[in-house]
Amino acid sequence: MKNIAIPVLKIDGNFEIISWNTSAEDFLKVTFKKSPGAQLNLKEILPSGIWSEFQYNFEANGGVFHNIFTFSKTKNLEIFSSPCLDDGGNIKNYSLSIKVVSSRDTTSSENIIQLKNILENSSLAIFLTDPSGPIIGVNKAACRMFGYSAKEMTGLHREHIMQKNINLDNAVEHRNKAGELRSELIGVRKSGETFPCEVHSVIYTNNEGEKRTSTTIIDISERKKQELIAENNKQAFQSLFEYNPDAVYSFDLQGNFLSLNESAARLGETSREKLMEMSFLPLIPKDDQVRVMEYFAKATLGEVQRYQTNFIGLKGTRKVLDVTNFPIYVNKKIVGVYGIAKNITQQVSMEQKLLEDRNMFRAIIDYIPDHIFVVNEKHETILTNHSFYKNYLGVEDEQKSLGLTAAEFLDKEEANEILEDNTRVMDSGTPVLNREKIIHNFNGEKQYTLLTKVPFSFGDNKKGLVGISRNISEIKEKEKSLEELNQALKEHADELSLSNKELEQFAYIASHDLQEPLIMITSFLAQLKKKYEHELDEKAQQYIYFANDGAIRMRQIILDLLEYSRVGRIPHKVTAINLEHLVAEVLLLQKRSITEKNAGIEIGTLPELKVEEPLLKQLFSNLIENALKYSSKERTPEINISSLEKEKHWEFEIRDNGIGIEEEFREQIFIIFQRLHQRSEYKGTGIGLAICKKIVDNFGGDIWVDSTFGKGSSFYFTIPKQF
């Protein structure tokens, strides 16, 4: 404070002296023998008579007053009090100027001028009015506040500067009765703008004995605004507390609940009241209690604590909480702890699951022998598997393979080709699937691969692709040797088919040409028997018989061989054949045998086929003949002929209930001249099934038998739909 001649003291609302200037210090020492210091109260300085009058004046005028108190016979104490405002327009403290004046000087013109100056320059708006209404005088602050000049203001009534309402009426009425008023009213500026103000008005009698009103007005817009903000904040905090989905609470220093919101009660699985009677400890599982108590203790020492803990509600539900605890300060002393607890049970279990999934995913991709890589739009690798980084790039861990582009590990030409291809895949969104590609690994080793690139987008429409490259070098090698083998096989088959043809040719010629000498033998044997029968003894006749029999058998074999070699040799016309008619014809040829054996024949639906009719007829004929021939003596033969349509071929079945075939012979019976019975038992040469197989082979189908020995057999054969 500037050292001016007038002693000035600053006091607070409780009259405590809070600051002073040097003049005031001297003044107090000289006049009252007191040194101003900490917590010195005005009451202790002023003589008791002056004090009570001062206090009355001060309180009645809201700290704005000027008065002269009788100090001694010759001296008076002149005190002028005015409030000091802070930036928000609130009264911060009061400024007192105190002076000892001789009784004579009390109303000296110098004093009045000084006072006028002070009032004029006060930051309070000060009005001097006639209690009936019109304004007599105003200071500068009043003009500034209401936007009028001092001249304009003079003569205005209170209604011009105060909003007329019931509050104003009440205030004026009260003031007229009590002689003073302190009220919050609405001021009206010249512009018409209204503002809240605190009005302090007191009626006094001037030296001329006229009633006057001294009114001070403080613009409290700022204060009101602050109050509103404070109120809003309070409400916002209250709502934040009440409606917070997280648990919000406070504890005393022992951890007992002082307050908690509904979410906290829900977490605790009980009522707020019940929790208010307890501490938090029983809600923490035993294993976590020591740790949580340590955190709590630290918070009570002033540290903000954030931690995760397990939690058990009073109904036993376990949860995981994310807790933040803060110390509560009152007058700079910690009196408790408040905090927020978030239920992160789901999040934790999801994180756990994610981690497990990630580990599993990692394990899977790392154990896959294919190279797997993911690149982003900038062609940088953002994920690689063990096979890629180790076997292809030759680096020790995934980290070293990340952020690289093909240009960094391949030669320029190969890298460019890859980058272009990647861009195409990412831009078009069309994947590359199993493209054969030759790559070279970090050692320069050549690998045949099957490359797949699948585009995808992630986050903010960023693009990327997942690549999988499978090493098929081994398969390629095998393919190559298989091809070679195939070629060799084909050559061999060609040779074989050539020699088969030659063999067939030979068999045909042989059997054809053998017939003539055989006929000669048999006819000469017949001549021998006819001409010399009476001259030959019994033994010689027997020899002739055996020779003849052998010749007949030989003829049969030759005929069979001829027939076998003819299958497929002579091409027949391919015609549409109704199989039901064909089978009926075959059965007609077998009529005698069927009647003799009283055989039951059942025929299913049979299709129409386009094949060479004579071959098909022979096929059915041989199989039906066998089914009749190898019937069981113990039962009447039952023969079933049926067909089954498959996707690419027809399957036929000729089933009988005959003697059946032992498993070990089921393949052998299709070989030429292979039979399982003596001629004396069942006639035949063992050519029938061999011919069947040759016919079916010729059609491009298969033939096989299924049988239960002693119960019956099923002969199956297939004919492709197109051949």
Ligand code: ADP
């Ligand atoms: P063959 O009838 O002249 O002996 P096949 O080639 O027709 O010649 O038959 C070969 C052998 O298969 C026969 O000797 C017989 O043992 C057996 N076989 C063929 N068909 C049947 C059948 N339906 N039931 C039981 N055995 C059969």
